[in-house]
Amino acid sequence: MKLKNLTILVVALFSLNAYAHDEVPGQIAISKVTELGVHRIERLVTLKKIDDTFRTALVAMKVERSTENGAVYKVYGYEAPGADGSASVLTLWMDVDGKTLSYTVTPGAAPANPAQWPDKDAVSLFEDGLHFVLEGWVQHPEVKSFYTGLQSIAMNQIQDAQGQILAQLKVTSDDDAKTLTITLKSDGTLVSYDIK
Secondary structure (H helix, E strand, O other): OHHHHHHHHHHHHHHHHOOOOOOEOOEOOHHHHHHHHHHHHHHHHHOOOOOOHHHHOEEEEEEEEOOHHHOOEEEEEEEOOOOOOOOOEEEEEEOOOOOEEEEEEEOOOOOOOOOOOOOOOHHHHHHHHHHHHHHHHHHOHHHHHHHHHEEEEEEEEEEOOOOOEEEEEEEEEOOEEEEEEEEEEOOOOEEEEEEO
């Protein structure tokens, strides 16, 4: 009986570890850092520390390793560009656990033509796309290089053959020369993914 319980416990622990998002001992995956950056944007908007357009007009995020300001990661959030081509950029410095240490906003022109989303805002759609990267690689091993090496994620609004608005997210990785394209309905439901 004890052996059976021990076996169940070991299997359960290994199963949980598959979803732990911790490929490097002591560090969270860089894709998880990006997702935590999305949550930080939401929080900063809620606290009125940054403009609401970061929530509604976010078009891209980039993440890199950093040693600035005592950080381990540097995450950028880009708004849709203004009429003059400039865009506001949020920079987050994050520690090894993905906790934001500091942030700054580089102002640009107000977004000229931000996408209008019927069901969710831009930040929520980024979060849904990142959840596919964070969780989808377990069922789709070909996605793992984007989980471990995510560099950037950018979103465009497209329409399907029936005229429904879709979010198309393009994910790049320093572990793969290809691009992961994730297509979501405007409510965040996964339509498809492709790697080319």
